Amino acid sequence: MLGTGLLVLVVVGLLGSGAMSALTLARFESPGSESVSADSALEHRLKAGNLNMLLLVTAAKGTVDEPATTAAGQALTRELAAQPGVGQVSSYWTRGKSPTLRSEDSRSALVVAHVAGDATQARERLGDLSPRFTRDANGLKVRVGGQEEVFRQVGEQARKDFGRAEILMLPIVFVLLVFAFRGFLAALLPLGVGIFAMLGTLAALRGVTALTDVSTFAANLTLVMGLGLGIDYSLFIVSRFREELGRGANPDDAAVKAAEHAGRTVLFSGLTVAVSLLGLLAFPFPFLRSFAYAGFFVVLFGVIGAVLLLPAALAGLGPRLARGRLATRRRDPDQGVWHGVALRVMRRPVVIGGAVVVLLLVLGSPLLGLKAGFPDDRVLPDSASSRQVQERIRSGFAAEETDALRIVVPDGTVPAEVERYAGALARVPGVAQVDAPSGSFVDGRRAAAPDAARFSAGAWLSVVPDQDVLESDPFGLVGDVRGVPAPDGTMVGGYPADLADFRTALIDRLPLVVALILVVSCLLIFLMTGSVLVPLKAAVLNVLSLSMMFGALVWIFQDGHLSGPLGFTATGSLEPSIPILMFCVAFGLSMDYEIFMVSRIKEEYDRTGDNALSVATGLQRSAPLITTAAAILAVSFASYALSGVVFLKMLGIGMALAVLVDATLIRALLVPASMRLAGRANWWAPRPLRRFQERLALTESAPPAERERAQV
Template sequence: MAVDTRARPRRQAAAEPPLRRLGFLLVRRRRLVLSLSLLGLIVAAVLAAGAVSGLSLARFEAPGSESDRAQAELVERFGTGSPDMIFLVTARNGTVDDPAVEAEGRQLTERVGRGEGVAEAASYWTRGKPATLRSQDGRHALIVVRIPGDADHVRAQILPTLVPEITKGSDLLQVRSGGGEEVFRETVPLARQDFVRAELVIFPLAFVLLWLYQRRVMAALVPILAGLFAMAIGLALLRGVLLFADISTFALNLTLAMGLGLGIDYCLFVIQRFREETRKGKDRASAVAGAVEHAGRTVLFSGLTVATSLAVLFALPFDFLRSFAYAGIAVVIGGLVAAVLVLPAVLATVGGSMLPRRVRPERDSGFWHGLAVRVMRRPLVFGGLATAVLLLLASPFLGLRFGAADDRILPPEASARQTQEIIRQSFPAEETDAIQVISAKATTGDVSSYATALSQLPGVAQVDSASGSFADGRRVGDGDQARFQAQGRGTWLSVVPSAEALSDDPVRLVESVRSVEPPFEVLVGGYPAELSDYRASVVDRLPLVLALMLGVSFAVLFLMTRSLIIPLKATLLNVLSLGVMFGAIVWIFQDGNLSGLLGFTPTGTLDPSIPILMLCIAYGLSMDYEVFLLSRIKEEYDRTGDTEEAVATGLQRGAPLITAAGGILALTFAAYASAQVAFVQMLGVGMAVAVLVDATVIRAVLVPSLMRLAGPLNWWPSGRATTAPR
């Protein structure tokens, strides 16, 4: 079918909606648009490569918190701080107290201390052989290391050289590396491998599924190319963001996952509408313009909804989470450019190869129409049953327990995890994760009484201070004034937790330490306190995040529908689908169900960062399908004024595409279930569940039942639209 590019009368063109005029413009300038798109893709690819290399590593920190101020005070006043990593030293024969092993252990500690970037190194042998740095069987001892600098400096510049050099070991000693920095240094490349491996499966799988749905090679290929285009544009935009903000390397993973999913979704919406317009007998130019006018409007509203859902992460003062807002918004922009600007030019050029080989008349009746009619005949029965099932699936969410991520996010064969497992099983306490209590001014007597009180807390193995070491309320060792006291500038105490307390609930232990009334003003810091403050900061801002997300998406849907009731119902339904998603991740990843099948180790808690990220992504994607279905229903209502018929016809025309797009997107996320890093698995499984529930039960049952119950109130306060049918 030839493309008719003849000019329309100026008066007719001026009276048309802006998006329709844009569609005709893209048809007329299709060669220019495609040339500029190709040039833009090349430039974006170059910028994207630079963006990838500019992404940074991040820590779970709460800027300005008590633990953050405590760490700064510890460095400034005492020239020390929390250990960044550890070396687990094992005697190949005998114990770590054998004279030859001790001599070599001291030499090894000195060698670590001379390493590039290392500020401090201490060990069992150099600290007077405390029991907290020696395993119960005497075979292992610890070297604790402090390396100043940000995560990029420590993990990318120092550890890659230091770790291989020290872990060579000797005839007497075997040396393993561990600690928080080493755990996350190993996590990043594994997560990257997980995403690359998943993408190698996803691309051919998505192509096959698209071909089965579209039955044309070009119609299956173009959405995937649009996804790649969205990824490239998204990463290129991040290159600009990097000029004024730090972006976590994990944002790359989000860009890959969302880029393909949104690229496919948005292109399917436009291609489907192009096919419908062609079926009505319109020439290709008019069909493209109609697709841009109707599907393009839906895509723009959808993109706005997804972007605003992710933008609420800017309300959180954490670079790690803000990174996902930058990445998500950037990839949405890429998807919108691909679907609304580039794809129409492609359709104008090769649109014939995307049409079905056999043209079938459009039917307003069929399976989905019949399902909607049956649901609306008995809305309370169907809607009530669906709601009960979804609430049951969401019920595990009531047992949600936030905790801290540790080495168990890694697979069992990861070296850092193996090191931590030995420490967890063999050492009575966690010296490397001690809670630090800092005071600018304190007397020796006050320190002794305070340390005695702290040592009596459940979960505290020992308290070390300038006045002595204390356990169970008794003095068990001499004080180390050189370590714990600055001349005329105050003192600090090291509260060493037991391994069991740190594994069970480090936040509760921090709260217990802070609840002891100190005889002088103190700051509580250390790794457990940092985790506690980070978790508290995230959880405290959850109501704000939810309020912003719900409010902004409500406003977007109101702009699209001019109704207050429909956005309210959409918000409630999306909250219900989010409940199912969180119920699934609590049941699986917190409680450990399916851990054997998926190959992860449950810890009994969930780190709050990933669920909050999933909340924003899932809510945005749920609104994606909501916007598409509501746009079809509203279009039919504007034409007929009959709510029930509009719902049934809108579902018949929209549900097949929503189901196909949702299925492809769910499979895209589900591919990450095979990941080695538990974070990545959680993101993949949770998002797949949310998309499937949303694209099936929510859209096919609850939307028709609620719209039937609301009746004319659906369109309040605008009432029936007066738009003339086209």
Template sequence: MILVLGLLITLACAAVAAGALNSFVLSRWEAPGTESVRAQEVLARDFATGNANLVLLVESSSTVDGPEVRAAAGRVEARLAGEERVADVWSYWSRGGDPTMRSPDGHFAVILAHVEGDATTARAWIRGHVLPSYTADRGPIAVRVGGGEAVSSQVSERAASDFLRAEALIVPLMLALLIFLYRRVRLALLTLGVGLFSVFTTLALLRVVARFTEVSTFAANITLVMGVGLGIDYGLFMIARFREELTRGATAGEATAITVRTAGRTVVFSGLTVAASLSALFVFPFPFLRSFAYAGVLVVVMAVLGALTVLPAALGVLGPRTLRRNPPPVNHHGFWYRLGTRVMRRPVLFAAAGLVLVGVLGAPALGLRIGLPDDRVLPPTASTRQTSDLLRATIPYEPSDALQVIVPAGDSAPLATALSRVPGIAQVNAPTGVYAAGARQQPFADPAALISPSTVRLEAVPTRAALAGTDVPELVEHVRALAPEAIVGGFPAELSDFRAALTSRIPIVAAMILAISFAVLFAMARSLLIPLKATVLNLLSLTVMFGVLVTVFQNGAFANVLGFTPIGTLDPAFPILMFCVAYGLSMDYEVFLLSRIKERYDRTGDNTRSVLEGLQRSAPLVTAAAAILAVSFSLYATGEVMYLQMIGVGTAVAIVVDAKIIRGVLVPSLMRLAGRANWWAPSFRWQS
């Protein structure tokens, strides 16, 4: 009955999940309630405009100042202004030859526009209409499409393509690995079925969640890889225990009951630790990261549910048919037992060696440099990336990323003069004129565009160099310090506010993850030292992950192999996500290992023997699960979007290091050094 019900639920959820991606949305890098978001609202209300989120790069083989080029560009600008979704358009030509919108050699100039609508609608329109219809040679000019929303539209398109490719590869690859591991096709299908159960039910539930709040399209990626991975993790652990009980002479019913009581309890604790780590993402006020929290928590719950209901029911039906046809002889002193013996004979030596190795691998993390999102997350073949590369090479200013300084109506000349002196600001456009280097240069071509009945806005155009690297927040703060009464917006301000809101909550998130996982492990082990040790070791494995991120994606090692362009910084959003995912999975393996060690210790009271026997029982499973999950994540390294490549490579490395070095060497050596202190817990006794 449970099997039939589980199958029906899976099929029903698969049908619902088929349309889930259409319910998900795209998100922008902005922090609700911040000054830059308020600036967006004022720009729309008072000036009927916004940030320049669409760029048309116009190229002429002669000069952009020629009459034929001017006329052709004017026709393109007029056509763009007539589009229903375009709220505002301005260009080099309509701004009276603005020097920040033209290349020094005179061959390139830009048309800027603000596209209205939410991120999903705007990017779909740009991808489906603007990119194909505006990218063309038009007589004396060639037009290329770029800008923030155009770049983001191709990022989401290629991320979706990466997701579909990973989906097509993960299932058959995991099935092949499971058949090799089990030597039983039925068990491989059953284990994979638990993973697919969690994926389909989670996507169906996310479709419901999307009716009430934003769910990012990237949530589908984490659902697939974690759903399949955790389903396999839990399946391996449950099936191994079931087989173990059968070989001891238990009936199928008895083996099922024991498996649920022992391995099932471990799965519950494991699920709690992973879900707790991912639930910390709810602290961030960004729909993008909260979407990962929704997906992560739901997929863990569904994986646990499948492992505790559908899987035991199927095992009870299969019974002895789950055993290998020609099982190898039982070896209680196999590779992991022998390795553990060697480690525990020289615990100081192995602990020191393991810590040195982890330290060397993690040392590059000290050079972490936090930056801001960049179009170079796309491969060089993407058309918007090519446009951005050409803009970087030809125009030394960032007119599309101008800071919008909104002040009450009045004389704006003094503020414009002061802003034009700020290092990194090339030009300030104000109703009273164009300012540079502290002096008025000329009248502004369209002063009415900068004036409303109650407010005035100034456009502070930065140099391209000022927006490179990690100096953007300093530039924004400098501008805000000069105009404390102003509302400062624009894309640089939005990214700075986003980063500030993100990084300010990191200590809270880290504290939540550490505290909750500590509490869960304490409840499981009834020990004070073991959860403390697990916390420290998990942080060490994450240090290795960040070391890899810095070495590979910040500094560019293996960039040619993976096919991405390093920019010398890391966007903080994805490393934070990876911290939560990798920490939860690392604690997952700690729970698997610890449960068997504690089970043996409760029976024997012998710390050394318990560690060795627990290692022999659980380490092969942890290794197999880690290998399979690492393969799942590493498939994203074959994608075209650097964000997903980071998740794939970084998480896969963290999983492998955790399973091999942390669990295989550091855990037994440190438990040997601690001895009976491993199992000490404070006694809470109240006296009246």
């Protein structure tokens, strides 16, 4: 078994080493939506794709209207237009000196362009173009910006953070394991399983890329959860092995018992985590589905490593472990700090449980002020060049050309109707200018002559928004534009519309995803415990824990508290897909810890039939492992607190808080309090359901009443 495991490790290591290059980038788009259909028609039929690249051109002397600057700007425009894969290039100097392309102080102007291809292709082209067009020459200071450049740099930063987290995380985790197991050899085993899970997942993701797109950000989740879950599962196997050694078993028998009891718990735990992450497949977005693939393979390889490879290693190394401190038996393994905590909580379950619930509700109260927004350049650090460009545009330009809504008008629409529609759009509050085949419109009136070359392929409209409305209510602007009476078959696209449709599809699918995760997770816990109340209680406590996490996200990242120490810029809103991802991950991990604790409590209850004693003993047996596992996972997630990408910073800090709160306030206080109040009802189920569960032979040991009947 160990030889096979070593061979597999080598293979997945080789395959996983090329995974990063096979992963792709994605845009915030909802497949099949109106905006995506409009964007496709604009790019392929009307030759007017979204302007996803820009050059910010600043005159070294004077204004952008100086003759020398004008000549240099026109030459720069022609140079960019000649680049492969770059089209629809125009600029302030070639578009009739449009005010939307000039800064308010007339010192800077824009060259805008469309870089063709999917997200990966476009950003690869920008990787070549960006350094070549970042220059100071011919009296011009040129810097590269635009949506694709921003997210190209986000991808680069995420890859750097992946490597940095790997270097930072492994030594810290190893030290924690040495401390937990009081020995280097015992610490190496869980770490090896974690590395096996991480490399196996990367190799599997590389295989998945042959069938569908997988986001590069899935690698960041793979690193944290692969290492964290692999170690978590191993902790329970090794701990049970140590427990059996302490009872006098030889290493072979101890390894068998560890796999038999703790292995079953690990299997159910892995299933609940996998179910939570597989719920992301219900979203029609490759970006979120990528995390479902990563989560499934993380669990698969983590369980394989912990249930198959680790017991083999324990049996092989058993004599050495048996001679060491790993096998040292404590004076009374069922008496200790956690046993005392449980007894004190169960003496006053209403007071202590109620106080914890109130505390969590208070901590989660900022969630009531949650405001969904869309991501921009401020997800990057201040030092990022694309952010500096966008900051200059945000502060110095009245409008943002590359964030224009681009509207496809059906073929055959009479020019007079198109002109009427353009004038009506120009009267929408927050619209700076509307460009149409018949000219440019401001406040409902034509303000500039037609640009025949720009609209030569067919009728479409560009609705350029004010900077103020983009900051305050971009989704409201999309709704207002779509609310203007339009010719039948008109489609609204462009970056703000893409994000609005993405958010709508995300929110529409969210209830289905939450319901699936709750129902299937509760079903799995029922099948393991035979109880109806325990899974329902677990779901309620997990949701309570998650409300605290989301409250922290709003307070820190939306409202901007701690933005200075943590090094990010608050925008007053949260991009919704990351919190949804965090819900799936955190809910799975919470159920993970619930199963670890309840399985030991149930084992003790089946043995003694004493509810209070089984809760105290089960907590004493499981809490040290849960706190160690939580500390390791929290350290793993917290390594992304140093990330230069706000998405990863949110994921790291939010998940670290969720894991620590769940392992302490929830497991150590609320679980004993709720189980004390429920008493024997903890293990109740209707007779038909219990017979169904027993028929599947999923109960580890018979309930006390049945055991007594068997003895009689």
